Amino acid sequence: MNTPFIPWLTVLLTLPLAAAALIWLVDVRRARWLALAAGILSLLVSLLVLAQFDAASSQFQFIASSPWIPTLNSHLTLGVDGISLLFLPLTNLLFAGVVLASWNSVHTMRRLYFSLLLLLQTATLGIFMALDTLLFFLFWELTLIPIYFLVSLWGKGPNRRYAAVKYTLFMLAGGVPLLFAFVLLALYAAEGHVPADLGFSYIQLLNTPLPIELQTTLFFLFLLGFGAKAPLFPFHTWLPPIAMEGPAAMAAIMTGLKLGVYGMIRFMLPLAPDAALEFQWLLMALGTAGILYGAVIALTQTNLRTMLAWSSISHVGLVVLGLAAFNIQGIQGALFQLLNFSLISGGLFLLTGMLHQRTGSTDSQSLGGVAMNMPLLTAFFFLFGLASMGVPGTNGFAAEHLLLLGALQAHTGTGLAALIGMVLGAAYFIGLYRCAFLGEARSVVVLNAVDLQGRELWIAGVMAVMILVAGIYPESVLHFIRSSSESWLIHLHS
Secondary structure, X not given: OOOOOOOHHHHHHHHHHHHHHHHHHXXXXXXXXXXXXXXXXXXXXXXXXXXXXXXXXXXXXXEEEEEEEHHHOEEEEEEEOOOOOOHHHHHHHHHHHHHHHOOOXXXXXXXXXXXXXXHHHHHHHHHHHEOEHHHHHHHHHHOHHHHHHHHHHHOOOOOXXXXXXXXXXXXXXXXXXHHHHHHHHHHHHHOOOOOOOOOOEXXXXXXXXXXXXXXXXXXXXXHHHHHHHOOOOOOOOOHHHHHHHOOHHHHHHHHHOOHHHHHHHHHHHHHOHHHHHHOHHHHHHHHHHHHHHHHHXXXXXXXXXXXXXXXXXXXXXXXXXXXXXXXXXXXXXXXXXXXHHHHHHHHHHHHHHHHHHHHOOOEHHHOOOHHHHOHHHHHHHHHHHHHHHOOOOOHHHHHHHHHHHHHHHHOHHHHHHHHHHHHHHHHHHHHHHHHHHOOOOOOHHHHHOOOOOHHHHHHHHXXXXXXXXXXXXXXXXXHHHHHHHHHHHHHHHO
């Protein structure tokens, strides 16, 4: 257990929260600079945590704990292991990219916009670090408030408020079974001594054997709650409206950070392992359905935003299928792909937002010929698309290769379905890319548009380098997740 003298995780959680408050004390023109400074400082702190992390250990490290609600035996406990560690720098990198991408696109209520972004960053980091189930649930629910206002106030579509309300209702409905699950766990751990011995400590719950009946109940409660956030088929219907109506920056966050799938890995499967093994067929069926359904619908899209949304749903199905394989290739591939989403899905949506800023549209029927005046944007979009398809040399290849091996080992039929989904993924991306970026321009606006500039090149360039580094040298990622994923698998089967 690595418990440093300086509580780095507390510092990491405090930085964006403090910046969200300070924004209201500075000039409105400096709000974005303060938000960017907070994002960069948070990134540096998370890299410091990464440098001090003991990758050979599967235990939680950098643990910081203090009393929170003594009457409920709940503590403010933070910690990370190999499963959650790499999400910290990638989350901070993605939020810093979102701030830069929003630099000139937000013209009204700037203080409110950037403070909401920082609040969302705080809550997201809290989800990855919380080791108390009550604290985790608090951070989980806190993400709803900034997302609702960011989509409804700064969305680009006419139905942005409908999209924001639909998302909020889905998440509120999904939060109810999660709360029930955590309460059931706490009551069982208390063994009748309520409230003094209520069990909200994740580490304590992880080492508490549960009867199969309780595990089955917990499994389905977690599946409903985390499946809605993932989004896992058939709980996916909120994502396309958010992608189409909301700001592209918000779509980048919501497709780049799959908090629902992380919740499955962290809570659903290890806390209800026997039930997970019993209902392995259900997870495989949902994952396979998501892969094929999302890919087929993506084939019919003419808008880059909706295509990317349905592509994200298909990729979530692939990750869940890898998890359901319950082997080392499956869990490592799932974690690798979840990390990739921050760069690939997040980067694609940020580039799509930059394209929309220049042309006023992301529909292929209104574009065409983008490559003539915007070769850099075109090239970066193609590179990120190659990573999405899992082309060798990109980080997507390493992750999808592991996922495919895991699925084929568990069940040949589901592995073949995953292969079909990958082929369809190449088809819908290349087809729409050709229509939108190549050929002759169909609009004067496209002909007069300017290519990526300054800070936009920084966003795309850094993400592109990381995609290539992780693709050429995947051990840079696997080194950190190997020990914890092996321990996770042993716990599941034991």
